[in-house]
Amino acid sequence: MSPANMYQPMGYILDLGGKRVRPLLTLIACDLFNGTIQHALPSAMAVELFHNFSLIHDDILDKAPLRRANPTVHEKWNTDIAILSGDGMLVKAYDVLAQSQQQHIGYLLPLFSKTGMEVCEGQQMDMDFETQEKVSVEAYIQMITYKTAVLLGCSLQMGAICANTSYQTQQHVYEFGKHIGIAFQLLDDVLDVFAENENFGKQIGGDIIANKKTYLLLKALELANPAQLQQLQALCQMPNSLKDEKVKQVTALYLALNVKELALNEANKHTSIALQHLQEIEADEVKKDHLKAFALQLLNRNK
Amino acid sequence: MSPANMYQPMGYILDLGGKRVRPLLTLIACDLFNGTIQHALPSAMAVELFHNFSLIHDDILDKAPLRRANPTVHEKWNTDIAILSGDGMLVKAYDVLAQSQQQHIGYLLPLFSKTGMEVCEGQQMDMDFETQEKVSVEAYIQMITYKTAVLLGCSLQMGAICANTSYQTQQHVYEFGKHIGIAFQLLDDVLDVFAENENFGKQIGGDIIANKKTYLLLKALELANPAQLQQLQALCQMPNSLKDEKVKQVTALYLALNVKELALNEANKHTSIALQHLQEIEADEVKKDHLKAFALQLLNRNK
Numbered sequence: 001m002s003p004a005n006m007y008q009p010m011g012y013i014l015d016l017g018g019k020r021v022r023p024l025l026t027l028i029a030c031d032l033f034n035g036t037i038q039h040a041l042p043s044a045m046a047v048e049l050f051h052n053f054s055l056i057h058d059d060i061l062d063k064a065p066l067r068r069a070n071p072t073v074h075e076k077w078n079t080d081i082a083i084l085s086g087d088g089m090l091v092k093a094y095d096v097l098a099q100s101q102q103q104h105i106g107y108l109l110p111l112f113s114k115t116g117m118e119v120c121e122g123q124q125m126d127m128d129f130e131t132q133e134k135v136s137v138e139a140y141i142q143m144i145t146y147k148t149a150v151l152l153g154c155s156l157q158m159g160a161i162c163a164n165t166s167y168q169t170q171q172h173v174y175e176f177g178k179h180i181g182i183a184f185q186l187l188d189d190v191l192d193v194f195a196e197n198e199n200f201g202k203q204i205g206g207d208i209i210a211n212k213k214t215y216l217l218l219k220a221l222e223l224a225n226p227a228q229l230q231q232l233q234a235l236c237q238m239p240n241s242l243k244d245e246k247v248k249q250v251t252a253l254y255l256a257l258n259v260k261e262l263a264l265n266e267a268n269k270h271t272s273i274a275l276q277h278l279q280e281i282e283a284d285e286v287k288k289d290h291l292k293a294f295a296l297q298l299l300n301r302n303k
Numbered sequence: 304m305s306p307a308n309m310y311q312p313m314g315y316i317l318d319l320g321g322k323r324v325r326p327l328l329t330l331i332a333c334d335l336f337n338g339t340i341q342h343a344l345p346s347a348m349a350v351e352l353f354h355n356f357s358l359i360h361d362d363i364l365d366k367a368p369l370r371r372a373n374p375t376v377h378e379k380w381n382t383d384i385a386i387l388s389g390d391g392m393l394v395k396a397y398d399v400l401a402q403s404q405q406q407h408i409g410y411l412l413p414l415f416s417k418t419g420m421e422v423c424e425g426q427q428m429d430m431d432f433e434t435q436e437k438v439s440v441e442a443y444i445q446m447i448t449y450k451t452a453v454l455l456g457c458s459l460q461m462g463a464i465c466a467n468t469s470y471q472t473q474q475h476v477y478e479f480g481k482h483i484g485i486a487f488q489l490l491d492d493v494l495d496v497f498a499e500n501e502n503f504g505k506q507i508g509g510d511i512i513a514n515k516k517t518y519l520l521l522k523a524l525e526l527a528n529p530a531q532l533q534q535l536q537a538l539c540q541m542p543n544s545l546k547d548e549k550v551k552q553v554t555a556l557y558l559a560l561n562v563k564e565l566a567l568n569e570a571n572k573h574t575s576i577a578l579q580h581l582q583e584i585e586a587d588e589v590k591k592d593h594l595k596a597f598a599l600q601l602l603n604r605n606k
Contacts (some may be wrong), residue, residue: 002424003424003427003428003431005427005430005431006423006424006427032499034337048605057386057387057390060383060386061383061387079382079431080363080364081427081430083360083363083364084360084364084426084427084430087360087390087393087423088393088420088423088424088427089388090390090393091393091416091419091420092416092420092422094397094412094415094416094418094419095413095417095419095420097412097416098412098413098416099413100407102409105408105409105412106401106408106409109397109400109401109412110398110401110402112397113394113395113397113398113400113401114398115393116394116397116398117391117398119392120387120390120391120394121305121306121309123387124306124309124384124387124391125306125386126306127383127384128308129304145518147325150501265483296574302371
């Protein structure tokens with residue numbers, strides 16, 4: 001497709017793969033409510049395109065050199081091309097969405113755009129946190145909800161819309177996805193520090209080295225006594241040459257302050273809320289069990 | 304609105320003003336076909352938001368320091384914020400569009416997205432031209448059609464859709480806007496070199512200094528004899544310190560090769576095509592005359 005400098009990066013990032021969690025959720029939700037799978041295909045494609053658009057642009061903002069072990073678009077081409085092919089991908093997401101059944105578009109479009117705004121807001125909040133001295137745990141949960149979780153809820157709700165489900169049922173499936181997403185991100189924070197095997201695929205303690213304001217760090221700052229607070233602040237300023245020591249000492253502080261447990265509890269709380277919403281849904285119990293199993297599998301990457 | 308770093312730049316660029324040509328076209332088209340103006344307001348806002356999104360991102364790509372005599376978003380804030388607030392503005396355009404009447408959304412959305420893809424493609428073509436040695440006049444017309452003209456056609460067609468007009472009539476009003484847009488851009492190329500008064504508001508010869516591949520330059524390269532071609536290529540490599548001399552000599556070559564007249568003829572050709580499409584439209588003749596006068600006024604900025 002032409003111009004190649006716009007379409008090749010779009011094909012490139014899509015070809016890097018990924019688990020395709022979001023489009024799967026859309027199709028699963030459509031099937032859960034006995035919808036016609038074909039009617040949900042435009043929504044499924046749209047959420048995956050939106051997700052990949054956000055990856056291209058987030059990688060620019062994060063100055064990330066690698067995405068799925070390959071050069072990011074702005075590294076392989078340049079930032080201008082990454083901006084424009086990301087824009088094209090976002091428009092393409094809506095272009096594909098427009099191929100939905102006429103009777104669904106009026107419901108899909110407001111949901112997709114509301115979610116899109118929230119994802120942008122979440123990304124901006126995340127950027128703002130970097131320079132903000134004090135970030136509350138509540139603000140952090142709000143940030144991950146917008147940046148990560150709402151797109152999972154949206155993916156499911158779009159499938160439900162394409163199956164002509166009631167608004168109330170749509171809300172339950174949305175909340176299910178959203179709370180699974182919050183739990184997923186909280187567990188991701190824990191795994192970054194406490195992953196026990198090689199399956200995690202990232203550097204252990206990467207967030208600690210980067211002073212990333214995760215649930216663990218924010219909770220530790222909240223709970224630390226004056227001496228611990230001083231120690232934590234000193235550790236955050238440790239030079240990169242001592243990063244192994246930094247990871248070791250921060251991890252020890254996290255354990256002393258019990259923030260790993262608190263993060264797991266918080267994740268479990270959101271998983272429970274998610275499962276309560278699933279329970280409220282009237283649908284084939286076997287299909288519901290499959291969706292539940294799929295979600296729990298996402299959460300249990302390290303076990 | 305929060306986060307401020309995302310919403311303030313969006314408000315900032317909208318507050319810089321501009322002629323609001325695109326939303327006006329949407330509302331005029333809706334009125335032309337006796338539609339309810341209120342039904343076209345979401346479309347009018349969506350096209351203006353889309354236009355401003357593209358300005359924010361194009362200014363990054365063009366490294367433009369100023370927009371309407373004020374700092375561009377990436378200069379006033381930074382590139383990361385400009386990327387993200389542009390993204391937010393694009394999503395917001397769709398979010399506003401979703402507030403259209405349910406019966407119109409299925410027609411507005413595919414048109415808006417097709418146009419959005421074309422605008423991105425046009426911007427990429429323009430970037431590609433910078434490093435391309437040979438660019439045909441046809442490719443140039445294609446580029447300005449996508450980058451500038453189709454959004455004018457889209458603005459009008461959206462108004463027509465909101466007035467429940469037939470598809471055939473929509474096509475005529477779209478083509479009217481598209482060809483006015485092509486003529487507008489061709490005249491812009493001419494004005495850059497030959498503007499006769501101070502109303503143009505830009506530096507005379509700016510395109511020549513930047514070696515921008517305009518209709519005039521491409522046509523001159525096409526028509527030049529070997530000696531003129533050599534002269535033109537030498538002029539393109541003249542250092543910036545001699546820019547006044549460069550503008551003077553390139554302008555003289557343009558006059559010798561008659562490319563100003565050719566550009567004006569090409570612009571007139573597209574204006575005529577536009578007016579033929581307007582003639583095909585069945586509507587109140589007084590209203591049609593107002594639309595015609597509005598379009599011709601856009602084209603006659605220098606007279």
